[in-house]
Amino acid sequence: MPLSPARPVPARIFTQAERQAFYDIVAARRDVRNEFEDRPIAEDVLKRILAAAHAAPSVGFMQPWNFILIRDPARRQAVQAAFAVANEEAAAMFPDEKQAAYRALKLEGITKAPLNIAVTCDRSRGGRVVLGRTHNREMDIYSTVCAVQNLWLAARAEGIGMGWVSIFRPEDLRRILGVPDHVEIVAYLCLGHVSELYDRPELAAKGWRARLELETLVMEEGWTGAAPEEEEDQSPAIR
Numbered sequence: 465m466p467l468s469p470a471r472p473v474p475a476r477i478f479t480q481a482e483r484q485a486f487y488d489i490v491a492a493r494r495d496v497r498n499e500f501e502d503r504p505i506a507e508d509v510l511k512r513i514l515a516a517a518h519a520a521p522s523v524g525f526m527q528p529w530n531f532i533l534i535r536d537p538a539r540r541q542a543v544q545a546a547f548a549v550a551n552e553e554a555a556a557m558f559p560d561e562k563q564a565a566y567r568a569l570k571l572e573g574i575t576k577a578p579l580n581i582a583v584t585c586d587r588s589r590g591g592r593v594v595l596g597r598t599h600n601r602e603m604d605i606y607s608t609v610c611a612v613q614n615l616w617l618a619a620r621a622e623g624i625g626m627g628w629v630s631i632f633r634p635e636d637l638r639r640i641l642g643v644p645d646h647v648e649i650v651a652y653l654c655l656g657h658v659s660e661l662y663d664r665p666e667l668a669a670k671g672w673r674a675r676l677e678l679e680t681l682v683m684e685e686g687w688t689g690a691a692p693e694e695e696e697d698q699s700p701a702i703r
């Protein structure tokens with residue numbers, strides 16, 4: 465395939481409607497646990513979502529990710545069982561007065577969602593010395609998280625809900641999925657069509673934790689001290 469010349473081409477200017485569509489998708493993305501419908505995701509849709517993930521930035525263009533697609537009900541049952549063990553341990557970590565509220569939350573859609581995806585980071589890809597990772601070894605993990613966020617937004621654009629489940633003993637997932645030691649499991653994701661979604665984070669809707677005010681998080685020129693936590697804002701549209 466002929467390569468295009470190695471110099472910049474004009475940057476496309478997006479229309480106001482295109483920009484707004486992007487911000488609407490960002491604002492309407494949710495972490496989904498329970499609203500999954502029981503119908504498969506079409507292969508062409510899945511391909512586009514994965515292509516969006518693969519278009520993410522990565523340190524030294526390392527592209528350290530793999531996407532393990534998990535559809536087998538028996539394997540998802542095993543993952544669900546691993547979650548249940550860890551979730552019981554998790555509940556016990558909260559102060560007594562929060563444990564009942566924690567146990568009332570639904571924190572995964574592993575068997576309800578028709579598709580699970582484990583996103584991994586191959587820490588050996590691209591060799592030992594990677595451009596941009598020379599002074600911070602975690603940059604390949606951060607890159608993989610960028611891919612997860614692209615995947616999450618693309619899924620929402622396609623009408624697919626996604627939930628991230630992180631309440632596992634890492635060694636349990638590694639065993640169930642047969643992941644080798646040099647590869648880190650960065651995210652375990654549940655995906656499926658959704659026709660209903662919360663209009664704000666479910667944890668906010670259920671009173672677990674409120675969204676912080678953006679203005680309290682922005683600092684000028686240097687660290688000026690974290691502000692005390694404020695009242696919930698109502699997740700306004702981004703305009």
Ligand SMILES: Cc1cc2c(cc1C)N(C[C@H](O)[C@H](O)[C@H](O)COP(=O)(O)O)c1[nH]c(=O)[nH]c(=O)c1N2
Nearest residue numbers: 493494495497570571572628629630631665666667
């Ligand atoms: C790294 C990471 C890990 C997790 C999550 C997210 C991220 C980024 N979230 C989802 C999280 O609770 C959710 O994103 C916030 O509550 C905000 O809600 P929205 O994503 O805006 O709907 C999440 N949710 C859940 O029900 N079980 C889980 O184990 C996790 N784990």
